[in-house]
Amino acid sequence: MEWTTIESDPGVFTELIEQIGVKGVQVEELWSLDQLRELSPVFGLIFLFKWKKETEKRQVSSDAHGVFFAKQVIRNACATQAILSILLNRPELDLGTELTNFREFVADFDPTMRGLAISNSDLIRTTHNSFSRPEPLVPDEDEDDEKGGEAYHFVSYVPVGGRLYELDGLQEGPIELCECSTSDWLDRVGPHIATRIERYAANEIRFNLMALVGNRLDIYSSRLTAATARRDELAAAVAEAAAAVAADDAAALTHAQLIEVEVEVSSLQEALAIEQAKHRAWRDENVRRKHNYLPFLFNLLKLMASRGELMQLVERQGKPT
Structure with a gap:
């Protein structure tokens, strides 16, 4: 073969x-x-x-x-x-x-x-x-x-x-x-x-x-899972510090880290969404690439001919614009 x-x-x-x-x-x-x-x-x-x-x-x-x-x-x-x-x-x-x-x-x-x-x-x-x-x-x-x-x-x-x-x-x-x-x-x-x-x-x-x-989907998903877990830990620490009215340097640092990891989570979510869209586009294009459109075209031309529309289209295409 x-x-x-x-x-x-x-x-x-x-x-x-x-x-x-x-x-x-x-x-x-x-x-x-x-x-x-x-x-x-x-x-x-x-x-x-x-x-x-x-x-x-x-x-x-x-x-x-x-x-x-x-x-x-x-x-x-x-x-x-x-x-x-x-x-x-x-x-x-x-x-x-x-x-x-x-x-x-x-x-x-x-x-x-x-x-x-x-x-x-x-x-x-x-x-x-x-x-x-x-x-x-x-x-x-x-x-x-x-x-x-x-x-x-x-x-x-x-x-x-x-x-x-x-x-x-x-x-x-x-x-x-x-x-x-x-x-x-x-x-x-x-x-x-x-x-x-x-x-x-x-x-x-x-x-x-x-x-x-x-594989970027696997990589971004893994990073997002880790960043989300880190964000949740920091959020819990910030909430605990706020409940204890512990407005010290350690609490401020934890809050700054939380903001930083929230930005990371948002960035990874965006990257993952872009990658998912790219993979969907790849799959759709591969389906189109493999499909044989010739039977559809033949049947379309036969249908147009049976309705008397094919010659009109041919004549129209032959006229100068």
């Missing part, structure tokens, strides 16, 4: 990850690397660019023990493979039963065999293909991307074992970029992404950078 093209959209990627069985993560589109500090924890970055054949061969790491790397062996799978390159290199993530078993199954495979295992995984392939737009009118022959169309490609950036790697399924192996720690890898990845952009900047400006981050 072939793999179909899917859109590079954070809502698509987030739902795809959820349907594979991974919990606690989502994908965010980035406009600036400065946003990364606001999105902690960040598990990896996905960079989309217009692909062109490279004349310079890049040096792959010969000492990348513990790095999950898979060769891309089929077309149209690079988006999902870039996501998997991050998920399968972050042991702290809850991958779910299916993906955990998959990682254990392919642990001793070489990169090509891992790529074949991904392409033959019913769960991964079916989930990937479920996000393609319906194409009821299929051309006789697929356009050759290298000759007439535009081919886009995804690569991942992820820290593993104290080193920062670029994982590109079209390469022979992981590309080690530099040493890093879990606390500074986001600072170190910026120059490498900038260098990658400069390589194509002379004739291409279309790039997209996304981050695989902790």
Whole structure:
């Protein structure tokens, strides 16, 4: 079964990850690397660019023990493979039963065999293909991307074992970029992404950078629960001090802390509401993306024709305005 093209959209990627069985993560589109500090924890970055054949061969790491790397062996799978390159290199993530078993199954495979295992995984392939737009009118022959169309490609950036790697399924192996720690890898990845952009900047400006981050709904909900509990404790302390007419410095400090935490609660409630609205919009758009509207359009045209309205519409459209 072939793999179909899917859109590079954070809502698509987030739902795809959820349907594979991974919990606690989502994908965010980035406009600036400065946003990364606001999105902690960040598990990896996905960079989309217009692909062109490279004349310079890049040096792959010969000492990348513990790095999950898979060769891309089929077309149209690079988006999902870039996501998997991050998920399968972050042991702290809850991958779910299916993906955990998959990682254990392919642990001793070489990169090509891992790529074949991904392409033959019913769960991964079916989930990937479920996000393609319906194409009821299929051309006789697929356009050759290298000759007439535009081919886009995804690569991942992820820290593993104290080193920062670029994982590109079209390469022979992981590309080690530099040493890093879990606390500074986001600072170190910026120059490498900038260098990658400069390589194509002379004739291409279309790039997209996304981050695989902790699920913001879970994070904001957890913070809100903690802040609300803290607010309630402080409110009780303020009420107790007022009842005892204890207008001392400690009571004033407690009251100031209460005001501060009330502002925090309000801010978290707003952030959570915005995030909930964003996730609803993602779900709605994914439903529209998957739906085939062609039967509706055919029936609408047939109904208009039966009422004698279709030709009137065609004639009206043909007249100059």
